[in-house]
Amino acid sequence: xxxxxxxxxxxxxxxxxxxxxxxxxxxxxxxxxxxxxxxxxxxxxxxxxxxxxxxxxxxxxxxxxxxxxxxxxxxxxxxxxxxxxxxxxxxxxxxxxxxxxxxxxxxxxxxxxxxxxxxxxxxxxxxxxxxxxxxxxxxxxxxxxxxxxxxxxxxxxxxxxxxxxxxxxxxxxxxxxxxxxxxxxxxxxxxxxxxxxxxxxxxxxxxxxxxxxxxxxxxxxxxxxxxxxxxxxxxxxxxxxxxxxxxxxxxxxxxxxxxxxxxxxxxxxxxxxxxxxxxxxxxxxxxxxxxxxxxxxxxxxxxxxxxxxxxxxxxxxxxxxxxxxxxxxxxxxxxxxxxxxxxxxxxxxxxxxxxxxxxxxxxxxxxxxxxxxxxxxxxxxxxxxxxxxxxxxxxxxxxxxxxxxxxxxxxxxxxxxxxxxxxxxxxxxxxxxxxxxxxxxxxxxxxxxxxxxxxxxxxxxxxxxxxxxxxxxxxxxxxxxxxxxxxxxxxx
Amino acid sequence: xxxxxxxxxxxxxxxxxxxxxxxxxxxxxxxxxxxxxxxxxxxxxxxxxxxxxxxxxxxxxxxxxxxxxxxxxxxxxxxxxxxxxxxxxxxxxxxxxxxxxxxxxxxxxxxxxxxxxxxxxxxxxxxxxxxxxxxxxxxxxxxxxxxxxxxxxxxxxxxxxxxxxxxxxxxxxxxxxxxxxxxxxxxxxxxxxxxxxxxxxxxxxxxxxxxxxxxxxxxxxxxxxxxxxxxxxxxxxxxxxxxxxxxxxxxxxxxxxxxxxxxxxxxxxxxxxxxxxxxxxxxxxxxxxxxxxxxxxxxxxxxxxxxxxxxxxxxxxxxxxxxxxxxxxxxxxxxxxxxxxxxxxxxxxxxxxxxxxxxxxxxxxxxxxxxxxxxxxxxxxxxxxxxxxxxxxxxxxxxxxxxxxxxxxxxxxxxxxxxxxxxxxxxxxxxxxxxxxxxxxxxxxxxxxxxxxxxxxxxxxxxxxxxxxxxxxxxxxxxxxxxxxxxxxxxx
Numbered sequence: 001x002x003x004x005x006x007x008x009x010x011x012x013x014x015x016x017x018x019x020x021x022x023x024x025x026x027x028x029x030x031x032x033x034x035x036x037x038x039x040x041x042x043x044x045x046x047x048x049x050x051x052x053x054x055x056x057x058x059x060x061x062x063x064x065x066x067x068x069x070x071x072x073x074x075x076x077x078x079x080x081x082x083x084x085x086x087x088x089x090x091x092x093x094x095x096x097x098x099x100x101x102x103x104x105x106x107x108x109x110x111x112x113x114x115x116x117x118x119x120x121x122x123x124x125x126x127x128x129x130x131x132x133x134x135x136x137x138x139x140x141x142x143x144x145x146x147x148x149x150x151x152x153x154x155x156x157x158x159x160x161x162x163x164x165x166x167x168x169x170x171x172x173x174x175x176x177x178x179x180x181x182x183x184x185x186x187x188x189x190x191x192x193x194x195x196x197x198x199x200x201x202x203x204x205x206x207x208x209x210x211x212x213x214x215x216x217x218x219x220x221x222x223x224x225x226x227x228x229x230x231x232x233x234x235x236x237x238x239x240x241x242x243x244x245x246x247x248x249x250x251x252x253x254x255x256x257x258x259x260x261x262x263x264x265x266x267x268x269x270x271x272x273x274x275x276x277x278x279x280x281x282x283x284x285x286x287x288x289x290x291x292x293x294x295x296x297x298x299x300x301x302x303x304x305x306x307x308x309x310x311x312x313x314x315x316x317x318x319x320x321x322x323x324x325x326x327x328x329x330x331x332x333x334x335x336x337x338x339x340x341x342x343x344x345x346x347x348x349x350x351x352x353x354x355x356x357x358x359x360x361x362x363x364x365x366x367x368x369x370x371x372x373x374x375x376x377x378x379x380x381x382x383x384x385x386x387x388x389x390x391x392x393x394x395x396x397x398x399x400x401x402x403x404x405x406x407x408x409x410x411x412x413x414x415x416x417x418x419x420x421x422x423x424x425x426x427x428x429x430x431x432x433x434x435x436x437x438x439x440x441x442x443x444x445x446x447x448x449x450x451x452x453x454x455x456x457x458x459x460x461x462x463x464x465x466x467x468x469x470x471x472x473x474x475x476x477x478x479x480x481x482x483x484x485x486x487x488x489x490x491x492x
Numbered sequence: 493x494x495x496x497x498x499x500x501x502x503x504x505x506x507x508x509x510x511x512x513x514x515x516x517x518x519x520x521x522x523x524x525x526x527x528x529x530x531x532x533x534x535x536x537x538x539x540x541x542x543x544x545x546x547x548x549x550x551x552x553x554x555x556x557x558x559x560x561x562x563x564x565x566x567x568x569x570x571x572x573x574x575x576x577x578x579x580x581x582x583x584x585x586x587x588x589x590x591x592x593x594x595x596x597x598x599x600x601x602x603x604x605x606x607x608x609x610x611x612x613x614x615x616x617x618x619x620x621x622x623x624x625x626x627x628x629x630x631x632x633x634x635x636x637x638x639x640x641x642x643x644x645x646x647x648x649x650x651x652x653x654x655x656x657x658x659x660x661x662x663x664x665x666x667x668x669x670x671x672x673x674x675x676x677x678x679x680x681x682x683x684x685x686x687x688x689x690x691x692x693x694x695x696x697x698x699x700x701x702x703x704x705x706x707x708x709x710x711x712x713x714x715x716x717x718x719x720x721x722x723x724x725x726x727x728x729x730x731x732x733x734x735x736x737x738x739x740x741x742x743x744x745x746x747x748x749x750x751x752x753x754x755x756x757x758x759x760x761x762x763x764x765x766x767x768x769x770x771x772x773x774x775x776x777x778x779x780x781x782x783x784x785x786x787x788x789x790x791x792x793x794x795x796x797x798x799x800x801x802x803x804x805x806x807x808x809x810x811x812x813x814x815x816x817x818x819x820x821x822x823x824x825x826x827x828x829x830x831x832x833x834x835x836x837x838x839x840x841x842x843x844x845x846x847x848x849x850x851x852x853x854x855x856x857x858x859x860x861x862x863x864x865x866x867x868x869x870x871x872x873x874x875x876x877x878x879x880x881x882x883x884x885x886x887x888x889x890x891x892x893x894x895x896x897x898x899x900x901x902x903x904x905x906x907x908x909x910x911x912x913x914x915x916x917x918x919x920x921x922x923x924x925x926x927x928x929x930x931x932x933x934x935x936x937x938x939x940x941x942x943x944x945x946x947x948x949x950x951x952x953x954x955x956x957x958x959x960x961x962x963x964x965x966x967x968x969x970x971x972x973x974x975x976x977x978x979x980x981x982x983x984x
Contacts (some may be wrong), residue, residue: 072662130526
């Protein structure tokens with residue numbers, strides 16, 4: 001019983017609905033019966049695994065080592081850093097008991113009131129507190145620094161409105177935490193990791209990003225500076241895709257992490273933290289995909305090439321042989337390939353299904369074409385088909401995959417670049433920002449102006465971009481002298 | 493300020509204390525401030541990562557795909573499978589609230605009583621319930637089967653007495669969950685995964701294991717059969733190192749997972765689950781290590797070769813050059829190598845530290861030896877040193893690593909095999925079992941006998957081993973006819 005493929009809502013009709021349908025229909029993830037928590041399905045998880053593997057190697061290249069810290073954090077830890085607690089303590093899952101017991105009538109289980117914890121425990125929303133509490137015992141001398149640690153784990157923030165990958169109560173991420181002897185070194189590390197994220201996004205995800213620094217309002221709770229990469233989705237909204245924080249000595253002081261410097265004097269350690277999450281899946285999906293389904297960059301596609309036969313049963317033996325030969329050649333070139341000769345699905349169904357799943361290259365081997373020594377090759381990004389000689393086709397496909405990777409990045413970049421506007425007039429801004437896009441505007445540096453823009457338009461200052469030339473000007477809202485031209489957009 | 497190395501307690505003095513000290517001093521793990529939860533330090537985590545990578549590849553070879561399911565499980569799910577709830581619902585972390593709020597005097601945070609969950613959530617102690625609740629929507633036809641899923645994650649069981657890696661409230665593991673159309677296929681899968689675990693333990697961990705099936709008393713809660721691999725530690729005690737369960741249709745029925753078979757008739761799906769955890773780290777440490785510290789099998793050692801210079805400062809440039817050359821050659825052979833030329837630690841300190849950390853091969857490059865074209869090579873397993881010509885040494889070390897891998901397996905196997913006893917006399921058994929060892933004894937198949945043995949000696953039936961020839965006999969306790977010769981031992 002083959003499942004029926006139904007068409008997706010078009011992006012132009014309802015972008016948000018299109019996304020929600022796509023995530024489920026492409027077998028990436030689904031809602032679970034636990035409020036706000038998702039199930040990441042095998043196909044979606046395979047993409048996440050590829051991301052993890054690549055990022056992990058990139059982190060290790062910079063000297064970072066993985067470790068693992070507890071899931072649960074004592075409630076009191078959260079209060080030790082004043083701003084941090086405001087940002088994170090509020091919406092989180094609280095463990096109060098450690099035992100259930102059977103009901104007397106055996107009809108189920110209830111919480112055992114006798115098993116109440118003395119101090120409640122919080123499921124980590126982020127791990128600065130428990131990690132810096134641990135670092136206190138690891139750091140004694142400048143020789144113990146820098147300490148460069150990362151963990152891949154689950155975290156939980158009790159979200160009221162959730163969307164698959166973009167905002168879920170539980171999500172998967174990596175959180176890097178580093179300790180340094182000097183302010184300069186910590187600042188440099190925070191920026192270095194932002195560069196790693198930007199490289200990853202552009203080179204592997206094919207998602208162009210704007211790098212910059214957050215305004216004070218938008219900073220991570222407890223940070224002195226938050227660096228960010230911001231991507232533009234096809235509806236022109238921004239998606240914050242990764243952040244890296246310079247935390248100063250806030251956590252060093254809160255958890256009393258001191259070291260003896262070269263002059264044998266005690267100092268507090270300097271900190272950074274940085275993370276990307278399964279939210280990247282949302283960025284990947286929304287940047288490239290179309291009304292037929294997913295479009296995956298070859299660098300992250302679990303299946304890069306699918307081979308589909310079209311033939312009568314009597315011809316299948318010959319087609320199987322050719323397909324297996326081709327699979328072998330592709331695998332030898334490091335390309336992942338699937339030959340789908342299942343006989344319970346029609347070719348048309350398979351075509352639509354692999355388009356929906358975003359497989360970058362489709363090869364159709366037909367009995368008649370084979371007589372002429374050709375097969376049909378389709379690229380998912382443009383949906384262009386071409387008949388190609390079987391001879392030398394593996395090498396051709398390898399090149400084609402590189403071309404697709406480059407093309408979808410270019411396409412996304414062109415799309416975004418055409419929607420970055422300089423704007424100096426607030427009335428004009430208020431109208432245009434509703435249609436999406438990144439607006440570069442002069443800002444007076446005050447939280448008041450920021451709040452007004454948000455109230456009027458729902459748009460926020462995404463960052464002060466690194467690569468924008470800063471020239472003098474006046475704030476478009478207040479008319480006061482501007483401190484910078486900032487990137488403003490509505491966002492996810 | 494180099495940290496002082498202190499000696500380990502000797503195994504012969506206090507095996508348990510030796511283990512606890514070793515785990516901490518070798519930088520593998522430590523207790524956190526959260527009761528029963530450990531911090532896995534970078535060196536320990538690097539070993540776990542190697543295990544994960546190898547196991548993951550082995551699972552995928554058999555067709556398994558990774559996925560991710562929620563951390564939290566609704567309390568009511570646990571009650572759906574009658575035996576399962578008895579086994580798991582009791583000692584687990586219970587989430588009752590989803591918000592904290594600041595105290596009025598701002599002195600900290602308290603649980604917000606208004607944010608009480610309607611139904612409490614449990615941090616997963618294992619995920620059969622939430623996964624089979626999800627499988628209901630994934631399985632409709634025999635064509636959807638088998639469904640072969642695995643997840644790498646954290647789980648939590650509220651343990652009263654914990655020991656690093658061996659028994660902690662939170663631990664990391666993988667849990668495989670499969671669904672099948674027939675009983676035979678599910679049983680075969682459960683046994684297949686046990687074989688994967690046994691191969692992994694013996695080939696990579698160099699830990700010999702006994703494979704067998706658990707008695708009813710020792711089965712996983714909800715299983716029809718539990719298969720196990722049992723390893724012997726150096727104190728002669730058993731460590732259950734991995735289990736694979738045939739779950740029958742228990743979860744299929746509890747969560748109403750039905751499929752239409754080839755005859756278009758509804759049937760309940762058949763299930764297996766199987767897991768190994770960070771407990772394997774305990775098995776690895778306790779099987780091979782000695783009074784000087786860790787002994788790691790080369791296949792899992794994060795650093796396989798360490799190179800240490802002995803020279804005056806004036807000679808260091810020349811030594812650095814030779815060491816870097818050698819490092820390059822070793823890396824080209826796929827060997828991980830560290831050159832430690834830190835000038836703030838004496839060679840003697842480094843020697844002891846890398847012995848403690850179990851690095852399989854140490855190369856010392858001395859200025860004087862170098863004049864003669866030789867270096868000193870020490871193997872960690874036997875502590876034997878040899879002067880070797882630099883010429884061709886990389887290839888020699890590659891062979892040596894294979895030899896060490898084979899040798900520590902043989903050593904562990906010889907040790908264990910010498911401590912497996914057939915025993916038919918209960919008085920004799922009661923005395924001897926206190927000194928450790930695996931006892932093969934006739935058993936009448938009753939839970940009463942099993943309970944009596946446990947009460948008298950603390951020893952338990954570890955399994956009915958697969959590879960023991962079963963001959964008629966009488967139970968050594970009851971004198972009744974035996975159903976099998978079983979493996980009995982004290983255990984972790």
